[in-house]
Amino acid sequence: AQRVTQPEKLLSVFKGAPVELKCNYSYSGSPELFWYVQYSRQRLQLLLRHISRESIKGFTADLNKGETSFHLKKPFAQEEDSAMYYCALRDSGGSNYKLTFGKGTLLTVNP
Amino acid sequence: GAGVSQSPRYKVAKRGQDVALRCDPISGHVSLFWYQQALGQGPEFLTYFQNEAQLDKSGLPSDRFFAERPEGSVSTLKIQRTQQEDSAVYLCASIADHSYNEQFFGPGTRLTVL
Numbered sequence: 001a002q003r004v005t006q007p008e009k010l011l012s013v014f015k016g017a018p019v020e021l022k023c024n025y026s027y028s029g030s031p032e033l034f035w036y037v038q039y040s041r042q043r044l045q046l047l048l049r050h051i052s053r054e055s056i057k058g059f060t061a062d063l064n065k066g067e068t069s070f071h072l073k074k075p076f077a078q079e080e081d082s083a084m085y086y087c088a089l090r091d092s093g094g095s096n097y098k099l100t101f102g103k104g105t106l107l108t109v110n111p
Numbered sequence: 112g113a114g115v116s117q118s119p120r121y122k123v124a125k126r127g128q129d130v131a132l133r134c135d136p137i138s139g140h141v142s143l144f145w146y147q148q149a150l151g152q153g154p155e156f157l158t159y160f161q162n163e164a165q166l167d168k169s170g171l172p173s174d175r176f177f178a179e180r181p182e183g184s185v186s187t188l189k190i191q192r193t194q195q196e197d198s199a200v201y202l203c204a205s206i207a208d209h210s211y212n213e214q215f216f217g218p219g220t221r222l223t224v225l
Contacts, residue, residue, distance in 0.1 A: 004153075032212070043114070044154070044202065044216040086153050090212070096167050097142060097212055101153030 002027040004089050006102035013077050014110050021072040021105045023061075023087030032092040033063055033070040034099065038084040047072075047085070051092075057081070077109045113137070115217035117203050123223045124193045132188045132220045134203030142206040143186050144214065145178055149199045157201075160186060193224045 003026040013019050025031060035047040048056045050063040050070060061072045070087060084106050088099040116135045124130050136143050142161050146154035147170075156170040162183035171178070175194075180186040190197055200221050204214040 006153075009151075043218050044204075046213045049212070088153075096159060097206060097214075098144060098156040098159050098167060098170075099146075099154070099214065100156065101146075103151070103153045 002029075002031070002089055002091070002100045004087050004100055004102035006085075006087055006105050008105045009103070010106050010108070012108045012110060015079055016076050019074050019077040019081070019107065019109075021085050021087075021107065023070045023072065023102060025068050025070065025087075025089050027068075027089060027091070030092045031089045033061070034088040034090075035059070035061055035070075035072050036086045036088055036101075038086070040083070044086070077107075079109045079111055082107055082109045115203055115205055115215050117201075117217040117220050119220060120218060121221050121223075123225065125225055126193060126195060128193050128224075129189065129191045130193055130222065132190075132201050132222070134186045134188070134217060136184065136186070136203070136205035137207065137215055138184075140205035140207050140215070141183075143180060144204045144206075145186070145188050146202040146204065147172075147199045148202055148219070154202050157188070190222075193222075195224050198222055198224045 005024045033050040037047040038044045059074045084104050086104045087102040118133045145157040148154045158178045159167040160180040175191045177189045200219040202219045203217040
């Protein structure tokens with residue numbers, strides 16, 4: 001069974017500090033990894049996906065298959081980054097597009 | 112344009128009552144998903160439709176849960192004889208392009224069972 005683990009429920013940093021939100025996964029097949037974000041009073045939305053290899057709002061994430069990790073990083077956190085972040089996985093080889101989510105990390109960026 | 116919409120936004124039910132939750136996906140989106148999010152947890156998959164066909168219902172927790180999408184657009188999630196453990200936010204999501212696989216989420220329906 002596939003599983004996504006986000007070990008930190010809460011993460012607090014100061015503005016301008018680097019931030020890393022950890023995500024580890026357990027899956028025997030070929031996974032596709034995502035980060036979704038939910039800002040206060042907004043709906044869940046896609047932040048980035050590993051196969052795009054893109055940087056969104058200064059965030060990047062690299063899939064490390066050896067360590068089965070997909071950590072989200074940003075070198076200089078901003079107050080507007082405060083939000084709930086969810087790591088998610090799907091089977092890239094299947095035709096079912098359902099996502100398996102972690103429990104989420106609440107990031108607070110202090111001024 | 113309008114995103115995924117869900118109604119009602121909030122529902123309070125007495126234990127044993129039946130409830131129906133509605134999802135209007137983005138027009139033209141073929142695939143539709145339902146997730147359940149308990150307090151302090153991430154969303155958990157319930158069921159998946161491609162057009163009107165329910166391709167995966169492996170996440171439905173019991174036979175009290177039933178979902179349909181008869182015309183391949185609007186979907187309804189029905190919960191019969193609600194229990195307190197059914198209290199959660201129910202999220203609907205849809206996909207436009209399977210190759211990109213971005214799920215667009217609705218605002219959710221918060222169900223509280225007393």
